Amino acid sequence: MTDDLFSPLELRGTELPNRVMVSPMCQYSCEDRDGLATDWHRVHLGSRATGGAGVVMTEATAVEPRGRISPHDLGVWSDEHADALAPVAEFVRAQGSVPAIQLAHAGRKASISRPWEGHEPLSPDEGGWEAIAPSATPYPGREDVALREMTQADVSDVIEAFRSGAERALAAGFEIAEVHAAHGYLLHEFLSPVANDRTDEYGGSFEDRARLVVEVTEAVREVWPDDRPVFVRISGTDWLPDRDSWTREQSARLADLLADAGADLIDVSSGGLHPDQQLPAGGPNYQVPLAEHVRAESERDVAVGAVGGITTAQQADALVRNERADLAIVGREHLRDPHFALRAARELDALDRIDVPEQYERAY
Numbered sequence: 001m002t003d004d005l006f007s008p009l010e011l012r013g014t015e016l017p018n019r020v021m022v023s024p025m026c027q028y029s030c031e032d033r034d035g036l037a038t039d040w041h042r043v044h045l046g047s048r049a050t051g052g053a054g055v056v057m058t059e060a061t062a063v064e065p066r067g068r069i070s071p072h073d074l075g076v077w078s079d080e081h082a083d084a085l086a087p088v089a090e091f092v093r094a095q096g097s098v099p100a101i102q103l104a105h106a107g108r109k110a111s112i113s114r115p116w117e118g119h120e121p122l123s124p125d126e127g128g129w130e131a132i133a134p135s136a137t138p139y140p141g142r143e144d145v146a147l148r149e150m151t152q153a154d155v156s157d158v159i160e161a162f163r164s165g166a167e168r169a170l171a172a173g174f175e176i177a178e179v180h181a182a183h184g185y186l187l188h189e190f191l192s193p194v195a196n197d198r199t200d201e202y203g204g205s206f207e208d209r210a211r212l213v214v215e216v217t218e219a220v221r222e223v224w225p226d227d228r229p230v231f232v233r234i235s236g237t238d239w240l241p242d243r244d245s246w247t248r249e250q251s252a253r254l255a256d257l258l259a260d261a262g263a264d265l266i267d268v269s270s271g272g273l274h275p276d277q278q279l280p281a282g283g284p285n286y287q288v289p290l291a292e293h294v295r296a297e298s299e300r301d302v303a304v305g306a307v308g309g310i311t312t313a314q315q316a317d318a319l320v321r322n323e324r325a326d327l328a329i330v331g332r333e334h335l336r337d338p339h340f341a342l343r344a345a346r347e348l349d350a351l352d353r354i355d356v357p358e359q360y361e362r363a364y
Contacts, residue, residue, distance in 0.1 A: 002321055003019070003321070003326075004019075004317055004320055004321050004348075004350075005018060005019050005020065005313070005316050005317040005320050005321075005328060005344060005350070006018045006019070006345060006348070006350045006353040007320070009054075009303070011229035011264045011265060011303060012226065012227050012228060012229050012264060013226070013227030013228070014098065014175055014176070014228050014229055016055055016327075017054045017096060017098070017354075017355070018053075018341065018353075018354060019054060019316070019320050019326065019328055020052070020053045020054050020055070020316065020327075020328055020330060020341040020344065021053060021054060021055035021056075021057060021100075021305060021327050021328070021329045021330065022045070022053045022056045022329075022330065022331075022334050023057065023307055023329045023330060024057045024058060024060055024102040024178070025059055025331055025332075025335065026059045026060055026069065026073065027040060027041065027059050027074070028069075028070055028072040028073065028114040028115065028116075029041065030071075030072045030073060030074060030075075031072075033127060034075075035062060035065070035073060035075025035081055036075070036080065036084040037074060037081070037084040037085045037087075037088055038084075041074065041085075041088055042088050042091060045058065045088055045091075045092060046088070046091045046092060046095070048097075048334055048338050049091065049092040049096075049097040049099075050095050050339075050357050050360070051337075051338040051339035051342055052097075052339065052340075052341030052342040052344075052354050052355070052356075053097055053334070053340070053341045054097060054098060054341070055097065055100050055176065055327070056092045056098070056099060056100065057100040057101070057102055057176070057178060058074060058085075058100070058101045058174075059073075059074055059102065060073065060074070060102050060104035060106075060185070061073075061075060061076045061101055061102055061103060061104055061165070061169075062074065062075045062076070062077065062104055062106070063075075063077060063103050063104065063105055063161040063164070063165035064077050064157075064158075064161040065077060065129070066110060066129050066130065066131065066132060067104060067106050067107075067158075067161070067186070068106060068110060068111075069106045069109060069110060069185075070111075070112055070113060070114050070122075071127045071128075072114055073106075076101070076103070076165045076169055076172075077161065077164070077165065077168075078168070079168065079171075081168065082168035082169070082171050082172040083172070085101070085172040085173075085174075086171075086172045086173055089172050089173035089174050089175075090173055093173065093175070095355075095357065098175050098176060099173060099174050099175055100174060100175065100176035100178060100231070101169045101172075101174040101176070101178065102178040102180050102233065103162055103165045103166060103169065103177060103178065103180060103220065104180035104185060105158060105161070105162075105180070105185060105186040105187065106131070106185050106186060107131065107132065107133045107134075107185050107187075107188075107189045108131050108132075108133035108138055108139050108145070108147055108184075108186075108189060108195070109131075109139050109142070110129070110131040110145070111128040111129050111130075111131050111145050111146070112128075112145070113126075121142050121143075121144040122145075123144070128145070129146070130146040130147070130148060131145050131146065131147045131148075132148060132149075132150045132158075133147055133148075133149065133150065133186065133195065134149070134150060134186075134189050134190045134195060134196040134197075134198050134202065134203065135149050135195065135196055135197045135198060135203075136148055136149040137195065137197070139184065139274075140274065140275050140276075141275060149198075152200070155202060155212065158186070158216070159212075159215055159219050160219070162179065162219055162220055163219040163220065163222065163223055166220040166224055167223045170223065170224065175228050176229050176230070176231060177220050177230050177231070178230070178231035178232065178233055179213065179216055179217050179220055179230070179231070179232045179233070179263075180233050181213045181216075181232055181233060181234050181235075182233045182234050182235040182267075182269045182270075182272065183235060183269065183271065183272030183273075184235075184271075184272035184273035187212060187213040187216060188234070188246070188273060189273070190202060190203075190209055190210075190211075190212045190213065191210060191213060191234075191246055191250075191254070192209070192246040192273050193209065193244045193245065194238060194243065194245050194246070194273055195273060195274075196209055206253065210254055210257055213232070213258070214257050214258065214261045217232055217258055217261040217262060217263055218261045218262060220262075221261060221262030221263075222262075229264035230262055231263065231266070231267050232258050232263045232266055232267065233267040233268075233269060234251055234254060234255075234266060234267070234268060235251075235270045235271055235272060235273065236248050236251045236268045236269065236270045236287065236290030236293070236294065237270050237271070238270075238271065238273045238274065238277060239270060239279050240273070240274060240276060240277055240278070241278060245273075246273070248290055248293045249297075251268070251290065251293070251294050252293060252294050252296075252297035252298050255294050255298040255300065255302055255304075256298055256299050256300045258302070259298070259300035259301070259302040260300065263302060264302065265302065265303040265304065265326065266291075266294055266298075266302055266304050266305070267327075267329060268287065268290050268291035268294050268305065268306060268307070269287060269307050269308065270287050270308070282308075282309060283309055284309045284310075284311065284312075284315060285306075285308065285309050285310065285315060285319075286308050286309045287306065287308030287309065288306045288308065288310075288319065288324055288325065291304050291305065291306035291307075291324065291325045292304075292306070292324045292325070295323075295324070295326075303326040303327065304325050304326055304327075305325055305327035305329045306319055306324060306325035306327070306328060307329035307331060308331075310329070310330050310333065311330075311332075311333045313343065313344030313345075313347040314347070314348075315328075316328035316344060317344070317348055341354065342354065342360075342364070346364065351364055
């Protein structure tokens with residue numbers, strides 16, 4: 001039988017009830033700049049679970065304070081953070097969805113204000129901090145962010161921070177851990193020669209630039225249960241064709257390394273590394289060919305998720321039916337419609353294959 005949007009997907013011993021995933025989307029809503037989850041996070045993520053999504057993923061959740069994008073970002077660097085996240089995971093699971101968390105480090109894109117406050121670099125007096133990156137080259141336009149090149153000790157600390165973050169996420173009740181290696185943040189910065197000019201074992205060749213994300217994935221896999229999956233989000237390309245940069249061909253090679261390191265699904269997004277990126281127009285499925293390329297060219301048996309411009313039930317269903325991806329990862333449409341999956345089930349005549357909350361049954 002052909003899989004479709006409402007076919008379960010089993011990864012290790014974890015069954016995803018359908019192929020709709022809520023993409024990680026920053027909310028910048030921690031109230032006291034402490035990284036603790038609030039009622040906003042519980043309601044925001046919980047409403048997507050009542051809306052039928054098979055996987056509900058948190059926003060980028062910093063594994064250490066300097067790994068936040070803004071002072072209002074979610075964090076998981078202490079037991080207090082895990083305790084604050086636990087009610088979120090519990091509610092999501094109670095609705096029949098799989099609670100997932102994206103473990104992240106912002107690297108050179110850290111220490112800026114929220115989007116609606118200008119996304120401006122923050123000084124220490126404004127609540128900012130010193131950022132770290134593979135090289136001391138700032139993100140263009142953010143030269144005022146204090147930045148230094150990572151030492152070997154910093155590299156070790158980051159790996160340990162991801163490992164500890166995964167342990168706390170597990171204690172909080174999450175069933176999927178995703179390593180964030182996309183969108184110009186720290187691990188993507190190591191991958192791309194545009195941001196990485198190191199001369200040690202973490203720079204230079206493809207294998208050396210990929211070393212840190214592989215080691216982070218291994219560290220997360222070591223503490224994550226064997227019956228629960230690990231995802232890795234990557235940028236399939238930098239969209240910088242006129243320079244030596246990260247490409248879809250390298251992404252397919254990386255997928256093999258990540259599968260060997262214990263990753264079960266590659267979540268393929270794109271861009272974010274440099275403002276000169278030459279993005280396509282951004283229409284329907286505009287990033288899907290990147291996921292399709294990784295799926296086709298990877299030599300390992302690793303699932304692939306596609307994201308970008310997925311706004312309709314028919315689109316999402318076709319991605320799975322046509323074997324372009326194993327998971328339809330829906331971002332902005334979930335902001336517009338928290339019940340995207342329920343609506344999709346209704347439009348695709350699949351309501352008998354999705355759990356409608358009892359409180360909502362009268363509408364279906």
